[in-house]
Amino acid sequence: MKAVLYRAFGAARDVLQLEELSAPRPGPGEVLVDVAFSGVNPSDVKARAGARAGVTELPYPAIVPHSDGSGVIRSVGDGVDAGRVGERVWLWNGQWGRAMGTCAEQIALPSEQAVPLPEGVSLETGAVLGIPGLTAAHVVFSGGPVNGRTVLVQGGAGTVGYLAVQLAKWGGARVIATASTGATERLRAAGADAVLDYADPDLAAAVLAANDGAPVDRIVEVEFGANAEVDAAVIAPNGRINAYGSARVMAPVLPFYPLMFKSVTLETALVYLLDATNRQAAIDRVHAALTSGALSCPIQETFDLDATAAAHEAVERGARNGAILVRTGG
Known part of the structure; x- marks a missing residue:
């Protein structure tokens, strides 16, 4: 699969690279998601630049960035309902505490971190819901x-x-x-x-x-x-x-x-770090507001996977009127 990664802190154009990686496999309790869109947040940009407070060394040899995303479940690991295959989902904490984030064609992660998208909600909106x-x-x-x-x-x-x-x-x-x-x-x-x-x-x-x-x-x-x-x-x-x-x-x-x-x-x-109770309460409120038509998640610009550095730069410039996404799917 294609993925963007970095092996050192630095400017986006200097360290972000598009590479071919082995496709992940879902472990027990996990799902494999074909990622459609990856959300780029200020925290992702700071992490890549080495600007997070208290972080002086890269925590992993190579990192696929971004915690937010959306897509479709391709397969499931042991202990996960096979009926979830084909489900449209949005993702949270994709790269939190792990090396593999959502800026890739696929991601395997715990099944609870792939939340079913409400009917009628776009995959683009789904990529904004995590952070x-x-x-x-x-x-x-x-x-x-x-x-x-x-x-x-x-x-x-x-x-x-x-x-x-x-x-x-x-x-x-x-x-x-x-x-x-x-x-x-x-x-x-x-x-x-x-x-x-x-x-x-x-x-x-x-x-x-x-x-x-x-x-x-x-x-x-x-x-x-x-x-x-x-x-x-x-x-x-x-x-x-x-x-x-x-x-x-x-x-x-x-x-x-x-x-x-x-x-x-x-x-x-x-x-x-939201605990399970507070996270579920937040998910329920976001879904309720979306399905009632009370919540709009504007997208300012969507970049192709090979232009992820430009997406990071768009976040760094600030003064946006919407989210920045990377199109990871075909």
Whole structure:
């Protein structure tokens, strides 16, 4: 089979190579999937560049990148229902804790990591559900239902943030999103009741004004370190901040007493490590939102397998209005 891999950290065009590898076989409890699309996420790009915190050496001699993907089950290993053959599925944690990810024509992985796609949902959408979809669902709902509450989505124009806006609105929340000024109409169309400029020097006052002077109940946070002071100022007593990133300020100063005296819950969320209960809850919510027509997963660009380096560069450039995919199937 054809696969893209790297054997050293470095720039995408320097280290990513398209090669012919032996086709994998499903072991006990596994399925073999003919991969149609592989999703490229910022975490995949950082891993290839050697930019993940605390990682100084390549964990495997060669790595096929990417954790997200979609495709069709070709065969199953011992202990897996043979009726799954031919099933359309989306994949999670493809390359987490292992060398072989989804940027290949085939992948063998534990059967629970191949989730049946709801009827009518495209394989392209399926390739976006692993990291962006499950992260968005978890950070919106991990504190319980949001119906009748106000949810602030910091960084609503990013892939996770954009899905979080839609999911929070679907869940019955009043949604306030922050983004660059050019994303306002897009986020309003996604369901945001108010869209604020993240660069506003008095963002806290703008958030409170957008919520009729009241503090917000939940915050979905992409840049906790940079936004910690604003978050502490606008969160309600007994509120919750779910942070899934802090790339700009990786060692943030925590405004502990402003948060403590509001009895705020701070969760740092890493989708790779969701326990089975929380993961299934996120899957169920994503599927329900998709089948009800409340969730759209826009794709900005799809690259062929031999152009995977260009796909990584597209993610690195940022300022996207949708996900980046690699077409791995024929």
